[in-house]
Amino acid sequence: xxxxxxxxxxxxxxxxxxxxxxxxxxxxxxxxxxxxxxxxxxxxxxxxxxxxxxxxxxxxxxxxxxxxxxxxxxxxxxxxxxxxxxxxxxxxxxxxxxxxxxxxxxxxxxxxxxxxxxxxxxxxxxxxxxxxxxxxxxxxxxxxxxxxxxxxxxxxx
Numbered sequence: 001x002x003x004x005x006x007x008x009x010x011x012x013x014x015x016x017x018x019x020x021x022x023x024x025x026x027x028x029x030x031x032x033x034x035x036x037x038x039x040x041x042x043x044x045x046x047x048x049x050x051x052x053x054x055x056x057x058x059x060x061x062x063x064x065x066x067x068x069x070x071x072x073x074x075x076x077x078x079x080x081x082x083x084x085x086x087x088x089x090x091x092x093x094x095x096x097x098x099x100x101x102x103x104x105x106x107x108x109x110x111x112x113x114x115x116x117x118x119x120x121x122x123x124x125x126x127x128x129x130x131x132x133x134x135x136x137x138x139x140x141x142x143x144x145x146x147x148x149x150x151x152x153x154x155x156x157x
Contacts, residue, residue, distance in 0.1 A: 029123065036082060037124040039071040039096060043107055045116050051108035057101055064100040071096065071122075096122065 032038040044067065047060050076083035086092065099122050107115060 029121075032123045032126075035126075036075050036086075037126070038075070038121050039068075039124070040074055040119055040121045041067050041071055041100070042119060043104065043116050047104050048107045048116075051104060057105060060101075060104070061097075064097050064104075067100055068093065068096045092124065095124075 029038070044063060047063055050059070051057065072083060072086045076086060103120065
């Protein structure tokens with residue numbers, strides 16, 4: 001099996017290295033999509049440029065809510081029950097908006113021009129699991145970079 005170390009941000013014990021493979025990590029990511037725990041977006045170039053010019057992050061609250069709503073649209077599709085469940089989860093909403101704030105602030109502080117064309121997927125962990133792919137307290141994956149799902153093949157972080 002091909003290991004995922006080159007395409008995943010992870011840590012591992014050498015004895016558990018063989019347990020972190022592309023196949024297993026991608027399987028867990030696919031599971032998060034099936035379980036409506038994967039929220040995708042593209043970075044907003046205008047927000048990042050405004051932050052670089054010194055605009056405070058608070059100016060973009062409404063824009064982040066729009067991005068969050070688009071995430072919910074992509075997850076729920078036409079299913080009003082899923083949409084309603086997502087909207088009523090105030091903790092999820094707060095976490096997603098915070099992640100969008102931090103992500104855009106980080107982009108504004110660096111010269112990451114290629115990331116504007118990358119699909120970013122935020123994954124909510126399964127209950128009791130601290131990362132997107134978790135083997136043990138010493139071996140875990142917190143991020144993965146890949147070509148995206150087979151049906152889209154969009155470069156994805």
